[in-house]
Amino acid sequence: MASSSWQLDSLIRWVTTNYAEPLDAVQRTVRIAYVVFAFCAALFLGALKALVVGPIAALLLILGNVGVILGLFPAHVAWTVYSLLKTNCMNAALKFAFLFALPVLFGLWLALSIFGSGLVGVGYGFFTPWVSTFEAFRQNSETKKFLHCIVDGTWGTIKGSCTVVRDFADFCYHSYPLYLKELRESTHDHQPHSIRLMEVPSCIVVGLMGLIVDIPLYTVIAVIKSPYMLFKGWQRLLQDLISREGPFLETACVPIAGLAILLWPLVVVGSILLAIISGIFIGLYGSVIVYQERSFRRGVAFVIAMVAEFDEYTNDWLYLREGSILPRPRYRKRKVSHSTEFSVGSSTARGVKIGSGSSNAPAMLVPNLAPSRSVREAIQEVKMVQIWEDLMKCCEMRGKELVDANIITSVDLNEWLRTKGSNQETIGLGLPSYAFLHSLLYSIKAGSGGFLLSCGIEVTQLNRPQDRLLDWFFHPVMVLKEHIRVIKMGEDEVRFLEKLVLFIGNIPSIDTWDNGSVAPQDALRAAQIQAISRRLVGMTRGISKFPTYRRRYRQVVKQLITYSLDQQGSCRSRSTISVSSVEIMPAEV
Template sequence: MDAVKAWVAANYEKPMASMQHSLQAAYVVFSFCAAFFIGGIKGTPFLVITPSMVVGPVAAALMILGNVGVILLLFPAHVWWTIYSLIKTDRINAGLKLAVLMALPILFGLWLGLGIFGSALVALGYGFFTPWISTFEAFRQESERKKFVHGIVDGTWGTIKGSCTVVRDFADLCFHSYPVYLKELRESSQNCDPHSIRLLDVPSCIIVGLLGLVVDIPLYTVIALIKSPYMLFKGWQRLLHDLISREGPFLETVCVPIAGLAILFWPLVVVGSVLLAIVSSIFVGLYGAVIVYQENSFRRGVSYVVAMVAEFDEYTNDWLYLREGTVLPKPSYRKRKPSNSIDFSVRTGMSIKGAEHPTGPSEAPAMLVPNLAPARSVREAIQEVKMVQIWENIMKSCEQRGRDLLDLNVITTLDLTEWLRAKESGPETIGLGLPSYSLLRTLMQSIRAGSGGLLLGNGFEVNQHNRPQDRLLDWFFHPVLVLKEQIQALNMTEEEVRFLEKLTLFIGNPTSASGWDNGAAVPQDPVRTAQIQAISRRLVGIVRSLSKFPTYRRRFRHVVKLLVAYSIEREGSSASSHSVSFFEITQLEV
């Protein structure tokens, strides 16, 4: 019997398995070629017969014209806002104001040059490659009919809409977020110790800043160009190794076409890395003036300029599997580690040896070097929570909390419409209070459920293991977890929690808070009251910082419009009976 089984396995099962594997490989190759061809037609302007074939040029043109238009139209306002804020602020003395004002022409020139060049580069990449990637994503559909339909449709109108959305978010960042930063610079002077510099140190700062530009830009460029061939072949070697051994993105068959696209476009990643190294060298060189100010030493500023070249060479050697260390001189430029130093390092998280690179002021900005270590499987990547999911959950939570407050008549339709019509911030109860209150409810829900992270509205927990590895999220996630621990340590009663909710929603305004009877009780202990007020201020501060992020304003305005529509529907009256109709609400401009 065993002999019969061995004969069947040798003459039937193994050949069939080999044939099945060959057919599967042939199907993958065919899918890749088909997706590459269809995506190329949609993304590039050959054979212009249908609208889908001009998606790339149209989307790129919209993004270039929109972003460049925003930069040029707001440039005079940015100059005036910046100079006015520097003159009015008390956080820096006259010498430091003079040094910054003398550096402003260079900074504004960089803003114009890099802004326009970066907008054009991003627009071309988005317009021409998004249809391609969308087509490859469509070939992951299970049904053959869905593959064909989505392969033709995906990445056409969605790409054009996406380019308009990018312009909208960029305009919000320039027109709303930047003035908020400057306003905080002017108004936060009472709570911060002023920074000062001697007038004699101003020439030293200027000389070292110019020396950094003259030295670091050409040397960074030379190092990046010399090492770019190594990066090209090392990346191809890593990707081909994963392809042959079926690891990382090549583990699942349906993802092989997309991973194959990564192999073809790897040279573009290398080119982008070189460009990023050149751009980062500008800011690294200018930071030499900051070193002179922090260390109060011209010599240490010059040492920084020299050391950054060696740091960059050593850092890229680590990432590209080259020899350790560097032959370039690396003088010491720090006699102490300043608390307000700025970290210009760019890293992806783990070194080739698996240890995290230390982050500190002595690290050099690196090229955009993707992690060349073996990639995780696609299944592991899918299990990680995405930043988009967190954004969507934050906005859905705001909408749900807003509906609850509308049902309780705590906020009104008039408050919502006033915030939408306001040219600047509008009522703080809506713009800051509502999202702060929503965040507080999320934290309390996580604490009561015993969660180690944040328990989102859909019941999914975001913790240190599955959180997105995103630098923007780092600025938000860790402070929120610290705040959660502080709230948990207070061990508040239910009445104190209600008091905290009232303080957070109305931004500590006792007049407005008195109209909401939610069962709150002010603690008898003044120390405990101050602790709860401090928690409320931290919540509002986190949301205030969060409101400056890209896409936040657009998404939150959409939430407010949905709340207006819900309020009108709840009251059971027609839109025409209100001071503003729902049609007008949906058509409100930024």
């Protein structure tokens, strides 16, 4: 028995030694064959779906957006001219300069918006079905992969085109007038901006010079460096493929990364178009430099210096040699606050020295060729859609509480929907501000160092979405959260803050809600709480201008109307039952 056992062990060791590597090689070959077959099949099926669905989705998006642009164009012109004439933040000379530049700005708006709508329509309509086919490989079971390969990106792409048109219409019809309203009304407490009439011609000349100089030179620089960007991007993607990093880390994502290799030339073409568009706005920004520096010479210096800035900026992104051989005259004689200009913070964040004046230069649009993150890192990052969904969920939950307390009724909600939110600030701003306040209080009570969502996910500086819109709000939200935590409000003060936030400081409406709050007797304490309420409402007002916000919030209001009617129906049925029982009792007696 011992001898036979030894012989069996020897046989197992011999088989393991001689056939382990061939078996691994066979498995690798099968896996590679599967990936190649899956990629080719998804490429063909995605192209077929793109040819069928793409024209419909693209046509809906293009016609819808162009219809909104042309239909609202007279109203946009009238609103803008009225706001410029009505505002008190500019003197007469500056208003004249803006009115003179309005035809150019509106011409750019028409050209770029229509061109952008066509580009987005074609890109979204034809490439979304394609990408959705490859995304189906992330499903676990083979049956789900096959089903999602066929279904994904068909009807959803058409619905997505309609959603894009609706969000764009919301921005043009609701958000833009709100910006103009703030321009007319938020300037009484600030020193008005002024310009001398003799400086207006200088601004016009420098703006035209910027368009003539920057657009062609930006185009030449982008076209010259585009071949290097093409091969550099392919090199980065192939390195990730060989080393199994970035999008190639997971086997299920390899087909998607293969599609990225094929479509990289389109990214290069898109970067050239973005460089041209950047040249338009940066050239026009020379007029702002003339106004800020009160110098025609420094405006011309800005136009020349920004060509060198763009050359050096693209060198940094493409990992070419530092600096630029182009001249870079100094165009600043004093430091300008970051709130008045854009920043090129991407390069400085990597520790690359851009040069004098670059921190105040307008942002330029160039794709990043830095090593891509792994799929696991991307999955761990909180998505913007999660934050949106959590915000709407909190609005719905807090709204139901207020409906149960009879603070908000179905009449108020219907009134907000009918009047497009113009006269009902309690529903349009108070309710989301109230929900936002409770989210901050929830984060503070949980001891979170960031922003804690209702689902338990903590949004911090490390895992927050890398979204430009969120950059404008995340830090102020953290500052406000720390301010609320530091002052340590009592329960009655929190109730008072709830009333201030919900009713937007409307004293008659505040008195109608008895929630057990007590106004602070200390004037400093009351001022602190009122300042917090104003900042909360201001942040919510800024968020409400985002295109997707209005569509999502209207769905929340409709759900609250349904909930309110259900509650009224249940109360009415209970009262009917109680009355009938009272009428039956004497007859039985």
